[in-house]
Amino acid sequence: MRVPGASRLPAIAVLFPPGECGGDLQVNPDLRNLITLQDIDQKIVILKKQISEIPERTKTYQNELQELVRNHQARVALYQDHAKQRRARENEVEMMRTKLSRYKEQLMTVKTNKEYTAMLHEIQIAEDQIRSAEDGILDLMDQMESMEGKLAQEEEQLKAKQAEVEFQTRNAEQSVPVLEAEVSGLFREKADLECRVLPELLARYKRIADARKGVAMAEARNELCSACHVRIRPQVITDLLRAEEIHVCDSCSRILFVRQG
Numbered sequence: 001m002r003v004p005g006a007s008r009l010p011a012i013a014v015l016f017p018p019g020e021c022g023g024d025l026q027v028n029p030d031l032r033n034l035i036t037l038q039d040i041d042q043k044i045v046i047l048k049k050q051i052s053e054i055p056e057r058t059k060t061y062q063n064e065l066q067e068l069v070r071n072h073q074a075r076v077a078l079y080q081d082h083a084k085q086r087r088a089r090e091n092e093v094e095m096m097r098t099k100l101s102r103y104k105e106q107l108m109t110v111k112t113n114k115e116y117t118a119m120l121h122e123i124q125i126a127e128d129q130i131r132s133a134e135d136g137i138l139d140l141m142d143q144m145e146s147m148e149g150k151l152a153q154e155e156e157q158l159k160a161k162q163a164e165v166e167f168q169t170r171n172a173e174q175s176v177p178v179l180e181a182e183v184s185g186l187f188r189e190k191a192d193l194e195c196r197v198l199p200e201l202l203a204r205y206k207r208i209a210d211a212r213k214g215v216a217m218a219e220a221r222n223e224l225c226s227a228c229h230v231r232i233r234p235q236v237i238t239d240l241l242r243a244e245e246i247h248v249c250d251s252c253s254r255i256l257f258v259r260q261g
């Protein structure tokens, strides 16, 4: 398919400097400008996407940190609960010891054998209870000791994570104006370039770009359109190699160009 008016386009082949557009490229100046325009448009899309993703990324950093803080707080609360249980057990032991010394005093004043035996039995029970409560306290202390080590380690990790998140957040936020300046620069370059493309061809480029997810140009490679992979007619290839006319792909309507060398 020939672009209406394309035959009026300058038929001057231009050799790109090596390295530009991926190698030596012989095309007419309008095509060269459109290829550069497409590169700029795609860079703008990538940069805008990067900018738009920054708030979400910083939010993810903050969420990760908050989750660590929440988990740590839950373990601190568990430790505090153990400490509370330990104090309660210690009070219990204290009370049982008081009771035990009262029993022992009473043991001296009992009148009968039966009362004496009963009192001894009470003393035995109180002593068993004290021992069992003290075992419980020792067990709690063991658990608390191991928790203390882990909590201290976690606090260090949290501090490091917090510093890391602050650094990442600051970096991400600081990159916004830099990326925005880059986008503005690209828009200026784009405007400058658009002035140098024939208006009808530029309008066509924009129409195709709008319809084809921003990609209006397709390289003809191995006799195929590199965008839609449909075969290109030999005559079109010959025309493209002569760099004389603007052709679009019969299938996807993108503007075709060819790289040489």
Ligand SMILES: [Zn+2]
Pocket (backbone or CB within 6 Å): 218, 225, 226, 227, 228, 229, 230, 249, 250, 251, 252, 253, 254
């Ligand atoms: Zn195509």
